[in-house]
Amino acid sequence: MTPETLSARPFAQVDVFSSDPFGGNPLAVVLDSTGLSTAGMQQFANWTNLAETTFLLPPTDPQADYRVRIFTPTEELPFAGHPTLGSAHAWLEAGGKPRQEGVLVQESAAGLVRIKVDDAGLLAFAAPALTRFEPVAEEVLERVAAGLGLPRRALRDAAWLVNGPEWIGVLLDSADQVLAIRPDYPAMAGLAVGVIGPHPAGAATEFEVRTFISDELPCEDPVTGSFNAGAAQWLIGSGRAPSTYTASQGTVLGRTGRVHVEEGGGNIWVGGESTTLISGTIRI
Structure with missing residues (x-):
């Protein structure tokens, strides 16, 4: 990736699973990853040096609200928990509107994951089946x-x-x-x-x-x-x-x-x- 290929994209770093700032697990979220290659995503995830970095994309499944790809510094994961909640939080905060009120549907390599939003705004995902x-x-x-x-x-x-x-x-x-x-x-x-x-x-x-x-x-x-x-x-x-x-x-x-x-x-x-x-x- 050369400097000529870089472009500005909306970004958030989210602290997940704690009500105390800096008390949870940090997650980097690239909110518009359209056009990024897998190699580019992996390179950026390696650079952030966080447990996971996520890249949000338009869904390919008509049931989903958005698609997420999840990377550690060394590999892509089909599913992970704090990236699921943190990505949903960042997507909503950036103005995302779910198709169904109170429920988001996230598309990932592991399939569709439902995420509900309670009256206080707390997010919770439906645990995927154990493989x-x-x-x-x-x-x-x-x-x-x-x-x-x-x-x-x-x-x-x-x-x-x-x-x-x-x-x-x-x-x-x-x-x-x-x-x-x-x-x-x-x-x-x-x-x-x-x-x-x-x-x-x-x-x-x-x-x-x-x-x-x-x-x-x-x-x-x-x-x-x-x-x-x-x-x-x-x-x-x-x-x-x-x-x-x-x-x-x-x-x-x-x-x-x-x-x-x-x-x-x-x-x-x-x-x-x-x-x-x-x-x-x-x-x-």
């Missing part, structure tokens, strides 16, 4: 336990929770155990592991969540919509979580992520607050 939901092999669980610095017996249950990202979900006995984890990324290299544990009754949130990505750029994600969507289906479906609950995430990183989960109308809805913190144009 892989099964027990985790014992040898993989041994690696996971080593990576979490826990004895194997501390992993109360585990399952593959794949809805785009290939999460392994791990249930622990308590939120305190989740918060105490000091990850050993090399021990679980190549795995994406989400951990969830219940808070005691009366706490501000019902669960504590942490997610660890052990690829070429190991990191802990601040707040993760895709994992929370899979974990909600797993735990509500097995009776280990109520039909409505709130999970906190990012606590160890100094963030105040809050993910609101609600079962209703045959869906699991995953929602949270979004705030635009940067807006303007980007030359890309």
Whole structure:
């Protein structure tokens, strides 16, 4: 991409899953990506160095309000949670009008995702179906336990929770155990592991969540919509979580992520607050 090919496009950077500015997970959104190549999108996503960058386009499906492409610094994802909410927030804020009042339909590589808007303006997406939901092999669980610095017996249950990202979900006995984890990324290299544990009754949130990505750029994600969507289906479906609950995430990183989960109308809805913190144009 040479300077001669650059053009100004509307841009927003959105903080997702927190009511506190800088308390959630940041997302870069290019609001008009018409004419951009896949290589150009990937180059820009690499440059932002955020967990995800999204590019909004006109839909190709007549049921959709807009189309989104989601990129990490190294690859394109078919679906991700905080990019879904943040993109919908940015699209609405830029003047987007959904075909159906109170419901947006987002087209992505994973298919159509419904996003509802409640009376207070809170967005929530319908959790996509899990494309892989099964027990985790014992040898993989041994690696996971080593990576979490826990004895194997501390992993109360585990399952593959794949809805785009290939999460392994791990249930622990308590939120305190989740918060105490000091990850050993090399021990679980190549795995994406989400951990969830219940808070005691009366706490501000019902669960504590942490997610660890052990690829070429190991990191802990601040707040993760895709994992929370899979974990909600797993735990509500097995009776280990109520039909409505709130999970906190990012606590160890100094963030105040809050993910609101609600079962209703045959869906699991995953929602949270979004705030635009940067807006303007980007030359890309």
